[in-house]
Amino acid sequence: MITTKENRLSPIKDEQYKQFERDGYLLIKKGCSSDLIDAFNGHIYDIRNQSEVPAWAACEESKKYSLRLFNPHKHDSFSRQLMKLPIIRGxxxxLMGKEANCVQSMYFYKEPGSPGQAAHQDYYYIKNDPMTMIAAWIAMEENIDIENGCLWVIPGTHKLGLLPHGAVKNLEEHESWTEETEGTDLSKQIPVEMEKGDILFFSELLIHSSNKNRSQNRWRRSYVCHYIREDSFVTQREDLRVKYPLY
Structure with missing residues (x-):
């Protein structure tokens, strides 16, 4: 187990660092093992399959296996261990130049037929100072593609600063309770298709989205954690003020 800063992993090369700086995102192939993902998917299922679901994971009975699970890392040791994967820490x-701390985690189910999330920037929802936040998005299915609702990104938009956000326009495609960036040229977005165990790192200002899961029987499960540099702080969200180190 990695316990000190001195023996921390350094997984990426200079060209990958430069790509992240240029595009605002970086895809690491097979960063998490298939066995670990299978165990975690089963673990999350078991949490909500109990006769008495813990309060932090509770939801309507009909949505037990479809409604996303917010901040499992705050309550569940397995979720914290996945949050701390050595490759993610490294x-x-x-990318940050210092150690990262986790401030938010989400487990997405995204069953067939469920909507996606309209184009947005994560910083709009999680303000932090200084601005250092990066998401790590782990693919928890064999294939995450256009049909079952993969992420779409607009390379380089992390350099635009925070853009205005407004009401979601396409409610057939996207959730209604979030907001979307305004004045964005969506013709420039590209899909990020992923395989089981791939990890996508992306900037808090990168414009990204997902579409409806149009598959007949394929889910699009993912585990997403948001991290800030150890000397940064969440400024406007009391529920995300606690920081979780990765060592």
Missing amino acids: VLAQ
């Missing part, structure tokens, strides 16, 4: 430290 990549984030290289």
